[in-house]
Amino acid sequence: MKFGVFSMNSDEGLDPLEIAREAEGLGIESVFLPDHSHVPVARRVTYAAGDKHVKLAQREEFVQSANDMPRDYYRNRDQLLTLASMAAVTSTLRLGTGICLVVQRDPILLAKEIATLDQLSQGRLLLGVGAGSGWNREEMRNHGTDPRTRMRLMAERMAAMQQIWTNDEAEYHGEFVQFDPIHSWPKPLQKPRPKVFVGGDGPTVLDRVLAFGDGWMPGHHDDMGYFGARVSELQERAAALGRGRMEINVFLAHLDRLDDYVAAGVDRIVVMLPTGTERKFLKEVADAANRF
DSSP, X not given: OEEEEEEOOBTTSSOHHHHHHHHHHTTOOXXXXXXXXXXXXXXXXXXXXXTTTGGGGGOSOOEEHHHHSOXXXXXXXXXXXHHHHHHHTXXXXXXXXXXXXXXXXXXXXXXXXHHHHHHHTTSOEEEEEEOOOGGGHHHHHHTTOOGGGHHHHHHHHHHHHXXXXXXXXXXXXXXXXXXXXXXXXXXXXXSSSSOEXXXXXXXXXXXXXXXXXXXXXXXXXXXXXXXXXXXXXXXXXXHHTTOOOOEEEEETOOXXXXXXXXXXXXXXXXXXXXXXXXXXXXXXXHHHHXXX
C-alpha cells in the first residue's frame, strides 16, 4: 500500500516546497492539494452539511463562510501552479490533485495545463477529479456552472480532454462542450493520460469511475463492511466490462485503520496534514509507512 499526504496548501501554513522536499526525503510516495478558486462570503448550505442536506439550498437565509468552515478553504494557493513548483524541487514525489474541480475549469485550458504539468514532472501527476460538494454551489455558479447539471458537465469535460490528449486534431460536440477540430500540445507524458481517480461517495460515483476513471478516491469510511462491499462491487463491474483492476485511494485516511484498508483492497491512503503541524504529521505518516 502506498502512503500519500494531503495539504490544504494555505498561505498561513508551511511553504509547500518545504513540504514537497521533506515528504520526498521521508520516503512518502505522494502529495495531494485541493482546488478552490475562491469561497463565497455567504452560502445557503453550510460546510458541515455537505451533500447530505442539499435541500437546504432552497432556504432563504445565508450562512457566513468564515463562521462555519476552516480558513484553509479560502486561504489556499492555486492547485496546479503549486504542484508545478513542487515538481521543480523534487524528482520522485508523485503530485496529486485532490481533487481538481473540473466543473469550474475550462476544459481546453485545463487539458493543456494537465499535459504540461505531466510532461514537466516527468510523468509524476496523479489526476483526482470531482464535481464539487453541495456546500459550494455558490462557488460553482460564480464560474457559470449550474450545480444541478454538474455531473453531466464533468463527464463531457473529461471526454473532451481525453480527445485533446490523444488526438493531433481534436474535436468535441456535446450538450455543454462544443469545439471544432483544434491543435493542442503538449500531450501528457503518461499514455494515454495521467491516471484519473474519481472522487466522491455518492450513490452514482461508481458509474463515473467506470465511465472515465482508472480508480476511485473516496473519503474514509468508519463502516468498513459497507466500504469493502462498494470496493468489491466496483471491481466486479470493472471485470464484467473487460476493464482492468480499479485503483482504490482513500482520502483523509486514518493511520489507525491501516489493516482495515488492506483488507478492503486499498492501494493508496492519503493522510491530511493539518495546517501549522505539517512537519509533525509528515513524520507520523512516514513512521507508519516504515512500520507497515
